[in-house]
Amino acid sequence: MNWVITTFSSSLGKKLLTALTGLFLCTFLVVHLLGNLQLFYSDEGLAFNTYARFMTTNPLIKTVSILLYSSILGHAFLGLYLAYKNKKARPVSYASVNNQSVWASRNMGVLGTMILLFIVVHMSDFWYEYHNEDGFPFKEYKVELLTGKVSTSAKSGLDKGVYVDYVQDGVRTVIAKDLFLECKEAFEQLWYVVLYVISMAVLAFHLSHGFQSGFQTLGLNHKKYTSAIKWFGLVFSILIPLAFAAIPVYMYFS
Amino acid sequence: MSGTMNLTLKVWRQKNKNDKGAFATYQVKDISPDMSFLEMFDVLNEQLISKGETPIAFDHDCREGICGMCSMYINGRPHGPLKGVTTCQLHMRSFHDGDTIVVEPWRAQAFPVIKDLVVDRSSFDRIIASGGFVSVNTGNTKDANNILIGKEDADEAFSAAACIGCGACVAACKNASAMLFVSAKISQLAMLPQGDPERKRRAENMVETMDEEGFGSCTNTGACSAECPKEISLEHIARMNREYFGAKFTSQNVK
Known part of the structure; x- marks a missing residue:
């Protein structure tokens, strides 16, 4: 097994792991965004809240989420460690520098650190509270299956593990934690919306370099595909953060 | 002479590996735009020698752009402002009369400075x-x-x-x-x-x-x-x- 350690502790090996975790996190962004888009529904959060329940209890999703958390930590740790080593590779800096590279590509460490801080804030607000808080609000939905009419009522004081979803006499009753309400309340605060929009701009810059850089590190550079990867990476790095940022802005104004 | 240039050079001077080093400022006059960057340095070194000072050490060999000996980090860019050109093939016509040019050695842990602009x-x-x-x-x-x-x-x-x-x-x-x-x-x-x-x-x-x-x-x-x-x-x-x-x-x- 010696060679495995040698391989992944070499500079190229650490880069490979950074690229693999980074690209995996890109796929996570897509899944996370698709879920979040349900916040645009005007259904008082029925779709979003049942989705949140599914994502936190499904065994397959829970298994993948372990991979996700370790990828975030691994990507951050490797990135910071490489940034530190790279800094040490030039102990005396130049008096004058005229860069011929793109700004984002030179500042991946700073951008990544800002994203990490954002993730900490983001998770301690929604993820941690959803999982652990005792007084978390609940909502009861009654959906008339024939007419599609939905009536809701807020519930509180329920045990944090409660989830109800059944159909009786043509009425679907759902009682779920009201994460939708949490989002709504959070994004009524302007500074919070601004924090999210800025963080998504930071993410956009990080992705604009990171996406195509990941493929290069994997050795996937080819006359036929590299221009397509770069183009797709640019579109990806603009569209995904834009869609994420649109959610708090939409909630603030509605 | 008409069409020649007067330049200010800020050059990294460092006695040896262990010396801290610092920038020194020099003036060069009547530089022909057709000189190469290294020839301009030759002129400067002649000046220094005639004044009894130590000439600036820099690496060079073929001066044809093929040996890879010359280095010099010029105005924030290795081999200066041109694309696809070594320092020896960089000519003074790429600069303007009155310019200040900053010249540094390659900077890297793995390339320690031996003297002035020469790195190992x-x-x-x-x-x-x-x-x-x-x-x-x-x-x-x-x-x-x-x-x-x-x-x-x-x-x-x-x-x-x-x-x-x-x-x-x-x-x-x-x-x-x-x-x-x-x-x-x-x-x-x-x-x-x-x-x-x-x-x-x-x-x-x-x-x-x-x-x-x-x-x-x-x-x-x-x-x-x-x-x-x-x-x-x-x-x-x-x-x-x-x-x-x-x-x-x-x-x-x-x-």
Whole structure:
């Protein structure tokens, strides 16, 4: 097994792991965004809240989420460690520098650190509270299956593990934690919306370099595909953060 | 003289490896725009010698842009402002009368300054010695057509072999990474049948030595390729990554 350690502790090996975790996190962004888009529904959060329940209890999703958390930590740790080593590779800096590279590509460490801080804030607000808080609000939905009419009522004081979803006499009753309400309340605060929009701009810059850089590190550079990867990476790095940022802005104004 | 230039030079002066070093400012007068940058330095050094001062030490050899000896980080860019050109092929017509030019040595942990603008690039030699060669049978010269090589492969190998090992890639990289250099040397031999017998060992050993020498790692900024006087492409770095992992996962070397 010696060679495995040698391989992944070499500079190229650490880069490979950074690229693999980074690209995996890109796929996570897509899944996370698709879920979040349900916040645009005007259904008082029925779709979003049942989705949140599914994502936190499904065994397959829970298994993948372990991979996700370790990828975030691994990507951050490797990135910071490489940034530190790279800094040490030039102990005396130049008096004058005229860069011929793109700004984002030179500042991946700073951008990544800002994203990490954002993730900490983001998770301690929604993820941690959803999982652990005792007084978390609940909502009861009654959906008339024939007419599609939905009536809701807020519930509180329920045990944090409660989830109800059944159909009786043509009425679907759902009682779920009201994460939708949490989002709504959070994004009524302007500074919070601004924090999210800025963080998504930071993410956009990080992705604009990171996406195509990941493929290069994997050795996937080819006359036929590299221009397509770069183009797709640019579109990806603009569209995904834009869609994420649109959610708090939409909630603030509605 | 008409059409000549007067310039202010801020040059890094450092007595030896252990000296702290500092910038010194010099004035040069009546510089012809047709002089090369190094010839302008020759003029400055003549001035210094006639004043009894120590001339500025700088590396140079062929002055034809092919040996890779000259270095100099000029106004924030290795080999100065032009694309695909070494310092010796940079001419004073690229500057304007009255300009202030800042000249620094390559800056990298693995390239310690020996004196003034001269850095020790023997870390590159050690990387080459660890695998950048082919073991050939001695004896009569073989017929060139014995081994058939596709034109495209030959061209690609040649584009990598154009690397003169000057170290501008390391100087330009914000991480002082040597990956463009190492990848060119690995690529050049990986594309050719002559390089095949030692292909895996070469990739493993050269990357290992590169890490040991204290170069940074690549963050794909592309600054190296943009500043390379031989315009070595980033494709070679991708190929090095493939070569290295291909070797690591399939070679007989278990260490």
